[in-house]
Amino acid sequence: MSAQPVCLVTGGGAGIGRACVDYFAARGYRVIAADIDAAAAQSAAQDAQRRHGIEAFGVACNVAQWADCQAAAQTALQRWGRIDALVGNAGVQSAGRLLDTDDAHWEQLVSVNLKGVANACRAVLPAMIAQRDGRIVLVSSINALLSPAGMTVYDMTKAGVIGLMRSLAVDHGRDGVRVNAICPGATMTDHHIRAAAARGVSEEDLRRRTQGYALLGRVAEPAEIAAAIHFLISDAASFVTGATLVVDGGFTIKG
Ligand SMILES: NC(=O)c1ccc[n+]([C@@H]2O[C@H](COP(=O)([O-])OP(=O)(O)OC[C@H]3O[C@@H](n4cnc5c(N)ncnc54)[C@H](O)[C@@H]3O)[C@@H](O)[C@H]2O)c1
Numbered sequence: 069m070s071a072q073p074v075c076l077v078t079g080g081g082a083g084i085g086r087a088c089v090d091y092f093a094a095r096g097y098r099v100i101a102a103d104i105d106a107a108a109a110q111s112a113a114q115d116a117q118r119r120h121g122i123e124a125f126g127v128a129c130n131v132a133q134w135a136d137c138q139a140a141a142q143t144a145l146q147r148w149g150r151i152d153a154l155v156g157n158a159g160v161q162s163a164g165r166l167l168d169t170d171d172a173h174w175e176q177l178v179s180v181n182l183k184g185v186a187n188a189c190r191a192v193l194p195a196m197i198a199q200r201d202g203r204i205v206l207v208s209s210i211n212a213l214l215s216p217a218g219m220t221v222y223d224m225t226k227a228g229v230i231g232l233m234r235s236l237a238v239d240h241g242r243d244g245v246r247v248n249a250i251c252p253g254a255t256m257t258d259h260h261i262r263a264a265a266a267r268g269v270s271e272e273d274l275r276r277r278t279q280g281y282a283l284l285g286r287v288a289e290p291a292e293i294a295a296a297i298h299f300l301i302s303d304a305a306s307f308v309t310g311a312t313l314v315v316d317g318g319f320t321i322k323g
Contacts, residue, residue, distance in 0.1 A: 069201060069303065072122070074148045076100045076140060078131050078188050079158030081108025083257030084207060087290030088155050089113065091298055093120040098148055102129035102140040102188075103158070123148075131158045131184030134191075141191035151195045153301045156185045157207040159225075161259055166220045174221060181225035186232055189247075193240065202245035203301040206233045207293075210251045210316045226251075230312055237310035246309040248300045253316025254278065254287040283318030 075092045079085035080101025086108075089101045093116035101116075101124065103109035109126030116124045127143055129136040144151050159181045164173055185206055196202020211219055212226035233249040240247065254260075256275070264274040278287045296315045299305055314320055 069152050069203075070150060072096060072098055073152035074098045074100070074144055074150055075153040075155065075301070076102060076144055076151055076188070076192060077155040077157060078102050078129065078137075078140075078184070080112050080126070080155075081105045082112075083259055084252065084255060084290045084293045085155065085157040086112045086258075087294040088157065088297055089116050089124065090119065091291060091294035092153075092155075092301075093117070093122045093124055095298065096122065097153070098122055099124040100140060100144045101126040102131070102137075104128070104130045131188055132179040134187050137184075137187040137191040140188075141195065145195055150199060151192045152199075152201065153203045153205075154188060154192045155205050155207070155297055155301075156188045156229075158184055158188070159207065162222060163218050164221060165218050168218075169221055177221045177225050181222070182228045182232070185229055189232070189236060193236075193245065196245045197240065197243040200244040202240075202243075204233075204236065204245065204247040205297045205300045206230075206247070206249045207297075208233075208249045208251045208312070210253050210314060210320055212251060213314070213320060233312070234310055241309055246300075246305070248305070248308060248310070249312045250293065250297055250300065251312060251314045251316065252288060252293045253314075253319040254281055255290055255293055256287050257290050281319065282316060282322055286317065288315065288317060 081103030101109040101112040106128035113124035113126035208229040209226040237247040
């Protein structure tokens with residue numbers, strides 16, 4: 069990896085993605101936050117630049133659109149000439165049993181959580197192959213492994229992300245590209261804080277209600293997921309590819 073590696077984070081404007089922008093910037097990475105919410109992407113990049121004195125920028129990018137992903141990768145390449153790492157994180161979390169779903173629900177989840185993750189990979193892979201070095205981490209979920217009630221299409225897309233990760237690891241290992249997935253358990257992100265607020269539940273209350281989660285008795289903070297993603301991207305994981313790392317405070321073995 070170069071002295072100042074370049075990392076593209078999709079969904080970098082909020083939650084786990086924003087935590088990655090900050091975590092990677094703190095470790096000397098130049099970071100591109102790509103998010104459908106351009107203002108959020110820019111604010112994440114500006115915060116990281118101010119806090120850690122590295123170069124970072126935010127770009128408007130709807131991962132469901134191939135042209136947006138291609139433009140985000142091109143911007144990084146024009147500015148810095150390389151892309152060392154991708155955090156394929158952008159995703160929508162939307163509930164529904166199969167019988168509750170309609171075409172719009174399918175279209176949103178599949179186009180963002182599956183095709184969008186693949187679009188981001190497709191945009192960065194040529195540069196990584198040319199460098200003969202690339203590190204990709206795709207953000208799946210423990211929902212890919214367990215089946216909580218009423219999340220059918222979401223769970224299906226997150227299982228698909230693990231399938232995509234495996235295929236890319238197989239196809240590009242000899243190109244020097246490592247590809248892994250991470251399955252976070254419940255994480256206190258903007259998504260959950262926003263959803264709770266819509267139900268009239270404050271963040272403080274939400275934290276109280278999530279006490280007792282998993283073996284550690286609490287949900288994750290976004291920076292804890294960013295730390296695990298950073299491990300998979302770093303040289304510390306130089307022989308890790310095709311792996312799925314579960315980061316859930318022990319939820320999947322609690323039963
Ligand atoms: N929070 C959890 O408990 C949890 C658990 C397991 C997995 N995950 C996964 O982690 C990822 C991040 O979740 P989060 O909780 O941080 O979400 P979040 O809603 O807090 O942040 C998601 C970010 O992605 C952006 N985004 C949404 N659609 C996009 C698109 N089409 N193109 C580009 N950006 C887009 C949003 O604008 C937002 O900035 C998702 O893939 C989610 O499925 C989250």
